Amino acid sequence: MALSRRKFLVLAGGSALGAVIFEACGVPSRELLVESPIEMPEDAVTGLDNWYATLCRQCSTSEGVIVRVIEGRAKKVEGNPDYPINLGKHSACCEAGLQALYHPDRLRGPMRRVGERGSGEFQEISWEEALDELVAELKKYRGSDADTVVLATDPLRGHLGMVAKRFADAYGARAMALEPVEQSVLRGAVKVVYGQEQLPDFDIENANHILSFGADFLSTWLSPVRFAVKYGQFRGKRPRGTFVQIESRFSATAANADEWVFIKPGYEGILALSIAQVIISERLWDAKAPPAMTGGAWAQSVQSYSPENVAKDVGIAPERIRELAREFARRKPSLALGGDLPAAHTNGSSNLSAIYALNYLVGSVGNKGGIIFNPEPPLPELPIGGGETYKQWHDMADRLRSGRPKPVNLLLVRGINPVHSLANLDFKDALNQVGKVVSFSSFMDDTTAMADLVLPEHVYLEDWGDDLPNPGPGYRLVGIQQPIVRPLYNTRSFGDILLTLAQELGMERQLPWGSFKEVLEDGAEKLFDMGKGSVKAPGFKAFWSGVLQRGGWWDVEAKSTAVAPVSPQLPEKVEKPSFAGSDGEYPFHLLPFQHPTLTDGRGAHLPWLQATPDPLTSTVWHTWIEINTVKAEEMGIKEGDVIAVESPHGTIEALAYPSRAVSPEVVCIPIGQGHTYFGRYAERRGSNVFAILAPEKNDKETGALAWAATKVRLTKTGRWARLSKFEGEGSPGIQTEERDVVQITRTES
Amino acid sequence: MAQQSEHKWGMVIDLDKCIGCQACVIACQAENNVPLNTEEIFNQKRAIEWIRVERYWEGEFPNVKARFLPVLCQHCENAPCEPVCPVYATYHNQEGLNVQVYNRCVGTRYCQNNCPYHVRFFNYWTPQWPESLRNQLNPDVTVRSRGIMEKCTFCIQRIRRTTRNAKREGRKLEDGLLQPACAQACPTSTLTFGDLNDPDSKVSQLAKNSRNYKLLEKLGTDPNVIYLKKVDPKAAEELHA
Ligand code: SF4
Numbered sequence: 003m004a005l006s007r008r009k010f011l012v013l014a015g016g017s018a019l020g021a022v023i024f025e026a027c028g029v030p031s032r033e034l035l036v037e038s039p040i041e042m043p044e045d046a047v048t049g050l051d052n053w054y055a056t057l058c059r060q061c062s063t064s065e066g067v068i069v070r071v072i073e074g075r076a077k078k079v080e081g082n083p084d085y086p087i088n089l090g091k092h093s094a095c096c097e098a099g100l101q102a103l104y105h106p107d108r109l110r111g112p113m114r115r116v117g118e119r120g121s122g123e124f125q126e127i128s129w130e131e132a133l134d135e136l137v138a139e140l141k142k143y144r145g146s147d148a149d150t151v152v153l154a155t156d157p158l159r160g161h162l163g164m165v166a167k168r169f170a171d172a173y174g175a176r177a178m179a180l181e182p183v184e185q186s187v188l189r190g191a192v193k194v195v196y197g198q199e200q201l202p203d204f205d206i207e208n209a210n211h212i213l214s215f216g217a218d219f220l221s222t223w224l225s226p227v228r229f230a231v232k233y234g235q236f237r238g239k240r241p242r243g244t245f246v247q248i249e250s251r252f253s254a255t256a257a258n259a260d261e262w263v264f265i266k267p268g269y270e271g272i273l274a275l276s277i278a279q280v281i282i283s284e285r286l287w288d289a290k291a292p293p294a295m296t297g298g299a300w301a302q303s304v305q306s307y308s309p310e311n312v313a314k315d316v317g318i319a320p321e322r323i324r325e326l327a328r329e330f331a332r333r334k335p336s337l338a339l340g341g342d343l344p345a346a347h348t349n350g351s352s353n354l355s356a357i358y359a360l361n362y363l364v365g366s367v368g369n370k371g372g373i374i375f376n377p378e379p380p381l382p383e384l385p386i387g388g389g390e391t392y393k394q395w396h397d398m399a400d401r402l403r404s405g406r407p408k409p410v411n412l413l414l415v416r417g418i419n420p421v422h423s424l425a426n427l428d429f430k431d432a433l434n435q436v437g438k439v440v441s442f443s444s445f446m447d448d449t450t451a452m453a454d455l456v457l458p459e460h461v462y463l464e465d466w467g468d469d470l471p472n473p474g475p476g477y478r479l480v481g482i483q484q485p486i487v488r489p490l491y492n493t494r495s496f497g498d499i500l501l502t503l504a505q506e507l508g509m510e511r512q513l514p515w516g517s518f519k520e521v522l523e524d525g526a527e528k529l530f531d532m533g534k535g536s537v538k539a540p541g542f543k544a545f546w547s548g549v550l551q552r553g554g555w556w557d558v559e560a561k562s563t564a565v566a567p568v569s570p571q572l573p574e575k576v577e578k579p580s581f582a583g584s585d586g587e588y589p590f591h592l593l594p595f596q597h598p599t600l601t602d603g604r605g606a607h608l609p610w611l612q613a614t615p616d617p618l619t620s621t622v623w624h625t626w627i628e629i630n631t632v633k634a635e636e637m638g639i640k641e642g643d644v645i646a647v648e649s650p651h652g653t654i655e656a657l658a659y660p661s662r663a664v665s666p667e668v669v670c671i672p673i674g675q676g677h678t679y680f681g682r683y684a685e686r687r688g689s690n691v692f693a694i695l696a697p698e699k700n701d702k703e704t705g706a707l708a709w710a711a712t713k714v715r716l717t718k719t720g721r722w723a724r725l726s727k728f729e730g731e732g733s734p735g736i737q738t739e740e741r742d743v744v745q746i747t748r749t750e751s
Numbered sequence: 752m753a754q755q756s757e758h759k760w761g762m763v764i765d766l767d768k769c770i771g772c773q774a775c776v777i778a779c780q781a782e783n784n785v786p787l788n789t790e791e792i793f794n795q796k797r798a799i800e801w802i803r804v805e806r807y808w809e810g811e812f813p814n815v816k817a818r819f820l821p822v823l824c825q826h827c828e829n830a831p832c833e834p835v836c837p838v839y840a841t842y843h844n845q846e847g848l849n850v851q852v853y854n855r856c857v858g859t860r861y862c863q864n865n866c867p868y869h870v871r872f873f874n875y876w877t878p879q880w881p882e883s884l885r886n887q888l889n890p891d892v893t894v895r896s897r898g899i900m901e902k903c904t905f906c907i908q909r910i911r912r913t914t915r916n917a918k919r920e921g922r923k924l925e926d927g928l929l930q931p932a933c934a935q936a937c938p939t940s941t942l943t944f945g946d947l948n949d950p951d952s953k954v955s956q957l958a959k960n961s962r963n964y965k966l967l968e969k970l971g972t973d974p975n976v977i978y979l980k981k982v983d984p985k986a987a988e989e990l991h992a
Contacts, residue, residue: 049890072890076886076887077888077889078781078889079781080778080935081935081936088938090935091774091936091937091938091940092774092778092936093772093936094774094776094778097778097781097936098777100887101884101887103887104883104884104885105883105884106881106882106883106884108883220770221770221772226772226938227938230772230938230939231938231939231940233768233770233939234938234939234940234941237765237767237768237939238765238768238940242767244984252815254771255770257816257819258771258819260984260985261985262813262815262816264812264813598772598773599773609787609789609884610787612790613788613789613793614776614777615773615776615803615804617771617772617804617817617819618771618806622788622790622793623789623793630812631811631812632812662808662810662811662812663808663812663817664812665812665813724794726793726794727793728793728798728800728803729805743820743966743967744766744807744818744820744981745766745964745978746818746980746981746986746988747962747980747981747982747986748983748984748985748986748989749984750982750984751961751962
């Protein structure tokens with residue numbers, strides 16, 4: 003529905019709406035029509051609804067959403083048509099925010115552990131008791147032992163990030179952020195190749211040719227709703243653009259490419275250098291390409307990567323590599339992007355650097371249809387996310403376990419579930435050695451079950467917040483999250499909890515605010531003072547109303563002024579990947595992937611997300627393993643066979659799904675399931691593939707987990723279970739032998 | 752004889768844009784109070800998806816392709832489900848909609864049997880939600896009880912609300928204002944909904960595209976849902992009806 007009809011309202015912030023210059027519809031005076039005595043029953047229309055703008059925090063990227071509220075209850079989530087990231091569109095994950103809000107297993111108030119640690123036995127306590135206990139702990143270690151307190155969160159952006167950082171700094175605690183599927187390799191490559199701190203925007207809609215190395219950007223990578231909106235525009239263009247996906251797995255993104263090219267796992271960077279070699283030796287580069295690349299030492303060093311030299315390693319014929327290079331160089335504007343699998347190897351950083359370097363050769367850096375740099379955040383001191391690397395978490399797990407160099411006396415956990423995400427470090431066992439574990443989770447997840455004290459925070463539809471999406475839309479943007487319903491239970495805002503603790507600990511100087519909402523208003527006031535952007539108003543009050551009504555503030559004029567480095571730092575060689583497990587003992591590459599709706603596991607408690615069929619296998623509610631059909635037949639494996647998947651690090655079980663889209667050398671398992679605790683819809687369901695990834699295989703440069711560098715072997719357990727899925731005999735679906743249901747044409751029109 | 756109405760609702764589905772993401776599927780379930788599809792329900796092959804995304808494979812590794820096909824009620828002009836209903840629970844309304852009147856339905860399932868698109872679903876059980884999740888239910892949409900059929904309505908509650916609001920405010924219904932939940936969500940804008948009676952509407956324009964076809968066209972059902980062929984310059988073969 004178009005904006006003109008939306009009644010975007012604000013719950014707080016006064017009523018000076020008339021002063022705001024974008025359109026603000028009032029509430030019609032005559033409402034509540036239940037007419038239609040002569041119409042059919044399906045015509046009945048019920049009461050008055052309001053739509054409030056806020057942010058979806060279900061995934062790591064926030065989409066702007068509007069939520070329909072009737073009589074104080076949230077009814078429907080939709081994309082905010084105005085919000086630059088997703089332009090009125092949204093995903094299944096956004097929709098499921100309602101199920102997080104109304105989940106039957108939400109924690110309803112603070113609790114103290116009574117049973118054994120990990121037993122899940124808790125006793126309800128009051129907020130006063132809970133806070134007193136936490137304050138007492140914090141006071142105990144203040145001073146020389148402050149560094150035995152660890153604040154572990156999700157990668158916080160915006161004002162909450164600022165508050166958490168100030169809190170940790172003022173106290174002297176160690177702050178750590180955990181990204182279950184970390185993007186540090188990507189951030190590192192963007193920094194090295196483009197000299198940028200912010201991830202760039204990808205101008206997919208204006209590209210004529212897209213060459214994607216492994217990035218599952220239409221399903222789970224970075225900002226999938228944004229990329230899907232852009233992809234829709236890309237597909238609508240005439241002449242029609244072309245899109246090639248180079249990937250070791252047939253992902254949902256590969257399924258939509260004009261062509262999918264299988265590559266041996268970990269050789270993406272070597273292929274990228276070979277493509278560069280062809281472009282340079284055939285002189286196909288763009289006039290904007292830096293001379294340092296086309297003539298200097300770099301051009302020399304890539305000479306050894308001729309298609310003939312690399313073909314065997316990468317598993318692609320030399321002539322095909324040449325074609326890939328020529329198409330990429332000729333069909334300008336062309337865009338190379340890479341992420342997910344290529345980043346998840348021991349040579350991840352050099353893979354991505356080599357891939358992103360290709361954009362220079364075709365003149366796509368900073369240009370239409372290419373890589374668009376994002377500007378600095380509009381306000382100082384606001385973090386844009388990013389977390390500690392796997393290596394650092396590994397060290398932390400060792401420290402928890404050994405108490406060296408110093409024990410951890412108090413661990414505060416917010417927004418993450420390390421017992422699940424860091425299962426291959428046996429983080430659960432490590433937690434046993436911590437003096438006290440405090441969780442702020444709204445749900446009894448695997449980590450919270452190990453806590454001594456639980457101070458549940460609101461879910462995001464009840465809470466204040468903001469976000470500076472990274473990657474941003476190419477200009478400055480601050481999204482604002484406002485509570486759209488009253489908190490259902492005895493929970494609190496995490497920001498408020500930190501501010502309360504700060505007061506109790508006498509840290510008001512660093513954290514002078516009474517509530518987290520005030521922090522946001524303070525920030526907004528600075529935006530107001532800039533006098534720019536999407537909301538213009540005569541006074542702050544009206545400005546704030548406008549920002550809340552619109553779902554945020556952005557300034558389309560405020561673009562990055564950064565220019566690409568003249569002689570960028572580029573990898574002169576890419577090493578071959580190394581793997582845990584020998585080829586003889588462990589014949590298959592294990593390629594984990596983020597589940598399309600459960601993502602890294604954070605959506606596993608929501609029934610809609612469990613019941614959303616995987617686009618390719620149509621599987622629901624399970625952990626499956628994709629095995630090449632022919633290979634499966636050879637091994638006598640049928641759909642639903644329970645397979646023991648064994649790596650040098652451990653074993654899990656998954657149900658077999660023979661698939662013709664999988665290479666015989668690899669097997670693929672979705673991340674997301676395998677929770678011992680996480681509410682009724684997630685518990686004891688499927689397996690956690692994180693548990694068998696070899697912890698010692700890391701990206702050389704960054705120390706990120708090389709999550710695709712583990713090899714496995716498969717054994718049939720002899721058991722069988724029905725693999726729940728949508729496709730197949732007897733399911734709804736067009737059951738016809740005729741092949742013409744999906745019609746295909748070679749010519750565009 | 753039904754009187755001629757101002758509107759004829761229809762949808763164009765551009766297969767070149769669908770990425771199979773299922774945003775439409777969940778948006779529909781949220782809007783229309785579709786019961787939770789539990790693991791057991793899937794295993795019994797009784798999952799309810801008013802709109803679903805089918806996936807068809809082509810070729811073998813490494814030359815494999817997947818094709819996505821969103822399927823919902825085709826709102827046929829000659830709907831095979833309509834004449835078989837003994838109690839007129841399903842009928843064609845003046846606006847091109849194939850309508851299901853829940854409180855007439857006696858659950859013979861003849862319509863389900865007769866629908867070549869398999870888009871009609873039977874409620875084998877009384878739908879269950881934990882008490883707290885019921886807060887989310889859309890008050891504009893009836894929760895269907897055990898023993899009756901349900902299917903895509905093109906979000907009739909939205910059609911009614913939006914047209915009525917326009918009428919009340921004396922406006923003409925602007926094209927694009929009215930969207931069923933699936934089309935609103937769809938990130939790639941695969942789904943375009945609108946008035947096929949309005950020659951200038953986006954849906955009418957798109958329906959004229961030379962890639963257009965109708966699903967199982969030779970059955971003569973005359974759907975109000977029009978598909979645009981997938982474009983694949985490197986397709987092994989062109990597939991036409
Ligand atoms: S939301 Fe759109 S792109 Fe996604 S599956 Fe549905 S029709 Fe296809």
